[in-house]
Amino acid sequence: MAKKSIRIRAKVEGGVTEVKALISHEMETGLRKDKKTGEKIPAHFIKEVTCEHNGKKVLGAEWSVAISKNPYLAFKFSGGKAGDDVKVSWVDNTGESDSESSKIS
């Protein structure tokens, strides 16, 4: 993956960290047809997302094709501090993957 596919924003307030992540991905259902050729566009979607705080897993997500294109994900956890590391990674059904780290602000 040449381009960064994940954007993360993590912010701590009153001991609770809210993480918001936006991932660039087609999330193709496998049900749509190419309008010119009439052939089915193969499914291409993120299956698993992992979110870590200082190397410790805080959220694991399993997704289907029903998650919208360019997925958005937000969640909250306690125990984070400003400057801590937050990492989000994903794997899709073709084996492609990406991960990105950010600091809590």
Add this chain to the structure above:
Amino acid sequence: MSMKRRTFLQGTMAGSVVAIATSAGLLSPRAVLAAWSEKAFEAENTPGAISALFGSDATNDGDVQIKAPDIAENGAVVPITITSGIKNIEAIAIFVDKNPRPLAANFVLGGATDGYVSTRVKMGKTSKLIAIVKAGGKLHSGSKEVKVTIGGCGG
């Protein structure tokens, strides 16, 4: 239908990481919690998907709130936020009842993670959104009907 399944399987096998995770999951279904649940995601009705995912479809109405629009103009992008005050939540799953395969997402929460997830889902047509929260071995559910004016699954 079988052709599609074939390409889907081949696509899966191409991803060695996923293939390993899947086969590990098949060999020891109980040992793997976070592995993608093929059976649950392929289930064509909500109770079937809930059973495949959690081993039971016995749910209680509980402290599970779904925030989503009453009317979604575009079914391809329906924002949904689930909040729950239940303690020690293990997992939160989202189902779109009328989608061909209702299970949209399953979130496995760590010990310090709040009962809160927000994402965006596709809805083929007007349907109930169902959220299942698993805590202490029990399943709690919440639901909300969302009217869809343009479906988000076709082309």
